[in-house]
Amino acid sequence: MANAKITACVLAVTVAFLLGTEATNYTVGGSGGWKVPSSTGAYSDWASQHAFEAGDVLVFDFDSSTNDVADVTKEDYDACNTGAPFTVLSTSPAYYSLDTAGDYYFLCTTTGHCSQGQKLAITVAKSLSGPTSSPPGSLPPPSPTTGATASPTSVGSSLGVAQLVLFMSIAMSSLC
Numbered sequence: 001m002a003n004a005k006i007t008a009c010v011l012a013v014t015v016a017f018l019l020g021t022e023a024t025n026y027t028v029g030g031s032g033g034w035k036v037p038s039s040t041g042a043y044s045d046w047a048s049q050h051a052f053e054a055g056d057v058l059v060f061d062f063d064s065s066t067n068d069v070a071d072v073t074k075e076d077y078d079a080c081n082t083g084a085p086f087t088v089l090s091t092s093p094a095y096y097s098l099d100t101a102g103d104y105y106f107l108c109t110t111t112g113h114c115s116q117g118q119k120l121a122i123t124v125a126k127s128l129s130g131p132t133s134s135p136p137g138s139l140p141p142p143s144p145t146t147g148a149t150a151s152p153t154s155v156g157s158s159l160g161v162a163q164l165v166l167f168m169s170i171a172m173s174s175l176c
């Protein structure tokens with residue numbers, strides 16, 4: 001029966017691991033992170049290179065002494081109005097869960113930064129790998145106040161693999 005127990009245990013861990021890797025973490029701006037970019041179109045260029053899905057997570061990496069991240073309406077995004085954000089994330093790295101399909105708008109509230117290009121607009125598609133709260137054809141606007149989160153849904157799949165292998169090794173050696 002010991003073998004069945006080990007098999008069940010390993011299976012459970014494997015399933016949990018696989019479920020945890022469905023979401024993709026995107027570091028906004030790549031290695032340059034979240035800052036006043038060298039060109040005003042830098043973040044739209046970055047966004048156009050990725051296909052975001054519901055369940056993915058944006059990671060904003062920034063110098064928190066001079067920057068923050070605010071999610072705002074399209075109108076405030078277009079006008080660089082920093083006065084009415086839904087939420088402001090001021091600790092780096094900041095994780096923002098893209099819970100539902102729709103359009104998302106972000107900017108830095110530091111004076112002058114948005115107008116110099118530190119703003120991000122993305123469109124999130126329905127998740128292809130799992131259920132979503134939005135039925136096809138009727139995508140409601142996202143509710144950004146629920147999108148902010150303090151922790152990522154998954155960090156570092158390579159770390160996860162290492163932990164899984166380690167766990168399995170321990171389980172096998174102690175139970176066999």
Ligand SMILES: [Cu+2]
Pocket residue numbers: 035036066067068108109110113114118
């Ligand atoms: Cu800034």
